[in-house]
Amino acid sequence: MVDTASTSGLYILLISVHGLIRGQDLELGRDADTGGQTKYVVELAKALSRQEGVERVDLVTRLVVDEAISPDYKAPVEKLSENLQIVRIKAGPDEYIPKEQLWPHMDSFADHLYTWLSEQSRLPDVIHTHYADAGYVGVRLANLTGLPLVHTGHSLGRDKYRRLLAVGMGIEQIEQRYHMQARISAEEDTLSCAELVITSTRNEIESQYELYDYYTPEKMAVIPPGTDLEQFHPPIEGQPAESRAFQNTLNLFLRDPAKPMILALSRPDERKNIVSLLEAYGQTKSLQELANLVIVAGNRDDIRELNDGAQSVLTELLWVIDVYELYGKVALPKHHSAENVPEIYRLAAASRGVFVNPALTEPFGLTLLEAAASGLPLVATENGGPVDIIGNCRNGLLVDPLSREAIADALLSILQKPARWQEFSSNGLRNIARFYSWEAHAKAYLAMVQPLVSKRKPLTQVPSTHQFSSYRNRALFTALDNTLLGDAEALEQFAKVVRTHRRQFLFGIATGRRLDSVLTILKRNSIPTPDVLITSLGTEIYYTSELFADIAWSYHIDHSWTPQVLRRALESLPGLSPQPKNEQSRFKVSYFYDAQIAPPLDEILGLLRQQELSVNATLSFGQYLDIVPARASKGQALRYVASQYNIPLDRTLVTGGSGGDADMLRGNTLGVVVANRHQEELSNLSENEQVYFANGAHAWGILEAIRHYGFF
Incomplete structure (x- = not known):
């Protein structure tokens, strides 16, 4: 890269x-x-x-x-x-x-x-x-x-x-x-x-x-x-009237279109709470006498063809109009374009109307800025962004979106008082320009x-001292325990396949074990020497046969790694006991996990986050809890290696059999889950279109995947 x-x-x-x-x-x-x-x-x-x-x-x-x-x-x-x-x-x-x-x-x-x-x-x-x-x-x-x-x-x-x-x-x-x-x-x-x-x-x-x-x-x-102050601005006296296309649309709905307009503009989404707004209007005769209600809720040709949520909201709006007999008082137009939106705001402002956002919660509310820039006073939910917008601009009222009475009262208090309407409109125009420009x-x-x-420290790649044939354009990485290992006959067959095709692909092993343990297993089981060893759950990378360590990777994953703080945070938890020193490493803290008394993994992660510890934690084989730096994992190390060798992920066959292998298998790799008693830890990967669940166990599953993907 x-x-x-x-x-x-x-x-x-x-x-x-x-x-x-x-x-x-x-x-x-x-x-x-x-x-x-x-x-x-x-x-x-x-x-x-x-x-x-x-x-x-x-x-x-x-x-x-x-x-x-x-x-x-x-x-x-x-x-x-x-x-x-x-x-x-x-x-x-x-x-x-x-x-x-x-x-x-x-x-x-x-x-x-x-x-x-x-x-x-x-x-x-x-x-x-x-x-x-x-x-x-x-x-x-x-x-x-x-x-x-x-x-x-x-x-x-x-x-x-x-x-x-x-x-x-x-x-x-x-x-x-x-x-x-x-x-x-x-x-x-x-x-x-x-x-x-x-x-x-x-x-x-x-x-x-x-x-x-x-x-x-x-x-x-x-x-x-x-907000774009060139696009959103108040009506200008003496300027030629804008396109009356949308006004003509409103005229089809409204008996007296000259009355002030209460405007709501949002998606037809239940969280936007526009049904409650309509009910507030329907329950308040004085509001109906004073103003029309215009609800611009997306575009539709046929409500029956919309998604369930939009269909439900729009259908309920029609029911409420019918229940309160609001015909001629409420407009629910079927279509509007992006170009219509500034015109809609200005039509409402020219009528001396009000913009209302009654959402259950509103993270910010860009429509509030657009409406204010057009000269409209605001009535908005007290949950979320409108608190700051109306606090800065002093151009409207906050309401409890669950109270229909509060919504109606706020609208009336602006519409019935011309001086208040003018104050809110002027405040909005002045303060929007002050607080809410894209330039600022x-x-x-x-x-x-x-x-x-300025303080960024990029991942630098040291020059390779290991050799790799440029014509090898694919890779095979496998986990070790209960994946490659577990069936002696299958392992022997797999070793033959590796030796036969050795010049065609890069062979790697990714494991939670330390380097010394992996080397012992490779020798004991006559496994062909891999080109790459990813050990200690992706915290160490070695290029064999010289066992050249990737120092750049070690430097990269050291970011925000504080193992002493980590151990102190976990020492009092029940059901966790440190694994022997030969299973620990500089970048891996490992525990035995007793599922009968230990907290669930989600609770442990929550505790670590509360301590502001940024880590990766995996539970494997139901009993081994391993914690490594946030930048380290088998999957991240594998992607780093593939990038080093310019091997596409869609030509990288990856096999695993437990929870610690999950992020190797997700994404664009050719993933395979071998059949073993721990494969349920990876069951959530069944939604991934590129993960194959083998029928064969251990190395038989790997051989099955090689055939399935036509790897060679």
């Missing part, structure tokens, strides 16, 4: 995996995944690319090839300016799928992106991930490259989980629908790895991030996003990021 560290300008890599991202005409509100985050990352990328000292900005997202959506999303590269591009990377199936279904494909996305980065003329100076799925990818890239990781959560799983429970959703239902455990685990790992966490509001830090085990406020910075955001961002880049 080429790495010419920044000698000129900054190279910033932004990652935002899900949703539909393109440079222009964002399909905001199309579904739950195409909302404020997609607009934020595109605007951030554009703002950063315009800054002095920034050489290159790449915004990486998922490649989507789907006839049901625009062909824009299947372009591998979309150039937006001389130094800005959107890069699309394959992850999972070609078609567009919800973010909750993407989790099994994130390792593949990370591997594809790592390969793409390896082909660039230089590495980025910083990786900035957006949302938990990108965070998962960013952790893997940062651990492999040593690049500083910056993260923005946008919304957080623990907070969402808490709120879903509060509205009556069951634990099993939440997990089935949202894959919440995978998301929260990814968020914890991201917080552990990130050197800087950027939030939009102080409230986000204090009420959402504090729910996490790895809660470090000193690593968090508030940088409010901006980009400058604050670069000031925060520059120190991280």
Whole structure:
């Protein structure tokens, strides 16, 4: 991998995996995944690319090839300016799928992106991930490259989980629908790895991030996003009227379209709580007499063709309109375009209306900025970003989103008092320009990021003193215990295959054992000498037969490794007893694990995160707990070696049989799980399209996989 560290300008890599991202005409509100985050990352990328000292900005997202959506999303590269591009990377199936279904494909996305980065003329100076799925990818890239990781959560799983429970959703239902455990685990790992966490509001830090085990406020910075003040501005007297296309649409719904407009603009998502807003309006006759309610909730041709969540919300809106007989008072237009949005805000402002965001929680609320920049007073949820926005701008009221009475009262208190309406409108226009411009955001961002880049210590690769035939373009790595070992006859057959094809591939062993133990086993069992030994759970790499140690790898994984602190944190836990000294090493702390009395692994990880310890912990064969540095694991070491030799991961056959092998098998490697009594530790890999579960046990399973993949 080429790495010419920044000698000129900054190279910033932004990652935002899900949703539909393109440079222009964002399909905001199309579904739950195409909302404020997609607009934020595109605007951030554009703002950063315009800054002095920034050489290159790449915004990486998922490649989507789907006839049901625009062909824009299947372009591998979309150039937006001389130094800005959107890069699309394959992850999972070609078609567009919800973010909750993407989790099994994130390792593949990370591997594809790592390969793409390896082909660039230089590495980025910083990786900035957006949302938990990108965070998962960013952790893997940062651990492999040593690049500083910056993260923005946008919304957080623990907070969402808490709120879903509060509205009556069951634990099993939440997990089935949202894959919440995978998301929260990814968020914890991201917080552990990130050197800087950027939030939009102080409230986000204090009420959402504090729910996490790895809660470090000193690593968090508030940088409010901006809004485009050229696009979003108030109605201008004397200027020709804008296109009346949307006004004509509203006229089809409203009996008296000249009345003030209460405007809500969001996705048709239950978390946006627009049904409660409609009920508040329906229950308040004085509000109906005073104003119309306009709900712009995405686009639809046929409600029956939408996803279940959107279908449910829109159907309920129609029911509520019917129950309260709100015909002629409520508009629920079927279509609007991105170009219509500024016009919609200005129509509401010209009517002396109010913008309302009644979401159960709102991580930030870009629509609040757009509405305020258009001259609209605000009524917004008291949960999340609106607290800071209205606190800074003094242009509206905060309400309890679960109280329909509070929503109605706040709207009335603005609509019934022209002086208050004018005060809020003027305050918003003045303070949006002061606090929320993209130019200010980009400058604050670069000031925060520059120190991280300056202290960066990249993974340097020492010149190889070991030889490797250039025509070997594939590799086979296997775990040792209960994978390669366990059946003498199978092992003998495997050894014959290795010797027969030795010139065709690189042969490696990846094990939790120490080097001396591995060498003894190789000799005792007449196993052909590997080209590479990854030992002590990926903390040591040796190139045989000279046993040349990779010192660069040792230096790389030493980052934030404090074994003495680690041992003190675990010494009082029941069910853990240190393994003998010959099973420990400089970068591996190992315990016997008694499942009858020891805490579950998740609880142990939570304890370590609370102590701000960034590590990898694996439980193998149900009884061995091994803890290594965050940058070390069998899978990370294997990817480092494959990169050294320029061997594609999709030509790297990897076999394992216990939990410690999981990250070798995920992603783009040709994975195989051999049949043994511990294979259930890897059962969650069954969702991975590129993991083969062999019928054969031990080395028979490896031989079966060689045939299955047509490896030779």
